[in-house]
Amino acid sequence: MIVGEQKPITEIIEIIAPYKQLLILGCGTCVKTCFAGGEDEVATLASMIRLAFKKDSKEIKIAEQTVERQCENEFIQEAAQNIAKNDAILSLACGAGVQAIAKRFPKVPVLPGINTTFIGIQEQHGIFTEECQGCGNCGLATFGAICPITRCSKKLLNGPCGGSQNGKCEVNANIECAWQLIIDRLTQLGQLSNLRTYIPPKNWRTSISGGPRKLIREDHII
Amino acid sequence: MSTTEISSEIKLTIYHCNNAFGNDITHNIIDKEKINLKFINMACSSMVKDVFILRAFESGSDGVLVLVCREEGCRYVEGSKRAKKRVERVKKLLDEIKIDPKRLSFFNVSPDNKDATLKIIKEAVINIKNIGPLYSF
Ligand code: SF4
Numbered sequence: 001m002i003v004g005e006q007k008p009i010t011e012i013i014e015i016i017a018p019y020k021q022l023l024i025l026g027c028g029t030c031v032k033t034c035f036a037g038g039e040d041e042v043a044t045l046a047s048m049i050r051l052a053f054k055k056d057s058k059e060i061k062i063a064e065q066t067v068e069r070q071c072e073n074e075f076i077q078e079a080a081q082n083i084a085k086n087d088a089i090l091s092l093a094c095g096a097g098v099q100a101i102a103k104r105f106p107k108v109p110v111l112p113g114i115n116t117t118f119i120g121i122q123e124q125h126g127i128f129t130e131e132c133q134g135c136g137n138c139g140l141a142t143f144g145a146i147c148p149i150t151r152c153s154k155k156l157l158n159g160p161c162g163g164s165q166n167g168k169c170e171v172n173a174n175i176e177c178a179w180q181l182i183i184d185r186l187t188q189l190g191q192l193s194n195l196r197t198y199i200p201p202k203n204w205r206t207s208i209s210g211g212p213r214k215l216i217r218e219d220h221i222i
Numbered sequence: 223m224s225t226t227e228i229s230s231e232i233k234l235t236i237y238h239c240n241n242a243f244g245n246d247i248t249h250n251i252i253d254k255e256k257i258n259l260k261f262i263n264m265a266c267s268s269m270v271k272d273v274f275i276l277r278a279f280e281s282g283s284d285g286v287l288v289l290v291c292r293e294e295g296c297r298y299v300e301g302s303k304r305a306k307k308r309v310e311r312v313k314k315l316l317d318e319i320k321i322d323p324k325r326l327s328f329f330n331v332s333p334d335n336k337d338a339t340l341k342i343i344k345e346a347v348i349n350i351k352n353i354g355p356l357y358s359f
């Protein structure tokens with residue numbers, strides 16, 4: 001899932017300042033799961049904005065809607081009527097969702113209400129961790145399904161470095177050493193010999209470093 | 223009642239767990255005092271979502287009091303703990319929009335000690351009266 005957190009209310013109030021009629025548009029998938037952009041967060045944010053505006057004797061009309069996914073056209077279209085009725089959209093989706101709305105509604109300003117943070121998982125209720133950086137060429141088979149690109153502070157592909165202590169990273173003792181985790185897991189799987197394979201320097205052209213990426217599935221294009 | 227009197231009336235919303243005290247307590251309340259009390263009974267205090275508290279303020283409350291069972295007495299195990307965390311979060315949200323977080327308070331109460339609950343409610347009333355109306359226009 002994409003993990004994100006709501007922007008500070010002061011920043012939100014600043015970016016919505018020019019508008020009198022705002023639609024807060026939530027997204028019911030990733031950002032709902034991380035408590036940043038689902039129905040509850042839309043309602044809470046709308047209420048906070050109304051209270052803050054009233055306190056400053058300012059007026060704003062706020063509509064609220066949450067679609068299942070802001071990154072898919074069929075769900076976006078469910079919001080089309082509401083989008084047309086408002087001066088601007090404050091999107092509580094990830095950056096992809098914000099841009100998906102903007103592409104489809106060229107005349108309506110679309111503002112981000114969320115800071116998109118990372119691709120991750122819900123480690124436990126309320127704790128989210130980064131697990132993948134979308135490098136475009138997954139090597140998890142070699143690393144016992146633990147990603148050193150994301151979880152090793154130095155992104156070492158032939159780790160560990162010499163600084164790991166008691167399973168913790170030398171960069172920050174609160175970070176688990178990814179290479180300790182990799183070795184422990186490979187040991188458990190009887191695949192420690194994976195480490196004998198030298199991993200050559202990674203070709204980062206498949207990652208964001210190679211510029212914006214696009215995936216084309218001809219078989220799905222009519 | 224004149225307009226001035228109406229506008230100076232303080233409104234306090236009390237969200238409470240159904241098991242925290244019986245309905246009779248609501249009849250014993252300070253009716254003589256100039257305060258508008260609104261009791262909202264919930265099946266479990268953990269149902270007190272952030273937005274419910276904020277909407278109480280939106281609909282004219284000058285203060286909100288959340289009364290929940292003792293943590294060890296919660297029938298739904300973690301309801302009181304959840305409610306406490308929610309209230310702490312909403313206090314931060316209120317602070318961010320420059321609404322005094324002291325307008326929102328939270329207490330654990332016991333159905334066996336109604337006097338203590340009444341005292342908490344009375345003190346909350348005094349607290350809100352001291353802070354004054356949320357909007358002075
Ligand atoms: S718009 Fe972003 S947050 Fe919403 S479902 Fe798509 S990827 Fe997830």
Ligand code: SF4
Nearest residue numbers: 132133135138139147
């Ligand atoms: S190797 Fe690449 S694709 Fe695989 S988890 Fe790591 S960053 Fe993600």
